[in-house]
Amino acid sequence: EMCIRDRYQRRVHGDYQNSSRSKMKTHSNVTSSRRKCRKAHFSAPSHIRRRIMSCHLNKDLKNQYHVRAIPVRKDDEVQVMRGNNKGKKGKVMHVYRKRWCLHIEKITKDKANGTQVQIPIHPSKCQIVSLKLDKDRKKILEKKKVVEKGKGKYKAGAVDMGLDQKLLLFTSLQHEIPVSYTH
Numbered sequence: 001e002m003c004i005r006d007r008y009q010r011r012v013h014g015d016y017q018n019s020s021r022s023k024m025k026t027h028s029n030v031t032s033s034r035r036k037c038r039k040a041h042f043s044a045p046s047h048i049r050r051r052i053m054s055c056h057l058n059k060d061l062k063n064q065y066h067v068r069a070i071p072v073r074k075d076d077e078v079q080v081m082r083g084n085n086k087g088k089k090g091k092v093m094h095v096y097r098k099r100w101c102l103h104i105e106k107i108t109k110d111k112a113n114g115t116q117v118q119i120p121i122h123p124s125k126c127q128i129v130s131l132k133l134d135k136d137r138k139k140i141l142e143k144k145k146v147v148e149k150g151k152g153k154y155k156a157g158a159v160d161m162g163l164d165q166k167l168l169l170f171t172s173l174q175h176e177i178p179v180s181y182t183h
Contacts, residue, residue, distance in 0.1 A: 050071050053095065054072065055069060055072045055127060056069045057069065057070065057131075058079070061128060061131065066145045066146050070128065070131070070144070073092065073137075077089065077092075077130040078092055078128055081125055081126060082125040083121070085107050088106065101120035103119075103121075104118070104126075107119050
């Protein structure tokens with residue numbers, strides 16, 4: 001057995017296995033306490049649960065809208081990617097924010113008395129195959145749209161100043177020389 005003094009020294013010097021103090025904190029305004037993070041997650045209000053309950057888009061939709069994930073909604077069509085129902089597709093019947101799950105059409109099980117019940121599936125285990133678009137959803141997609149980068153260079157429409165242009169600008173500012181930015 002380890003005496004109290006040794007246990008204290010191991011904790012102080014960061015050698016204690018279960019101590020969260022041994023990890024370096026990355027953001028001063030956000031807690032890294034497991035207890036507080038779990039409490040914040042499970043007591044989150046509905047508008048934040050909506051954002052947390054997002055699904056990834058499949059490759060075609062990702063290429064079309066340049067968005068990786070979006071909060072899932074009632075009439076989206078999703079495909080289950082993990083678990084016993086992997087590969088099954090269906091329309092979302094209900095987004096159950098209180099229980100952190102989706103109810104998907106055709107994914108049911110039979111109870112002993114013969115009635116069918118929906119199997120709850122977590123949105124992180126699903127992928128959106130087709131979106132139900134309305135004007136608000138289109139606005140969200142436009143807002144989330146990311147300018148694509150290809151091999152380190154921005155595509156058309158995005159401005160990028162290379163290192164040589166930055167050096168040229170810096171030296172011109174020091175020596176007050178007029179600069180043209182054309183290649």
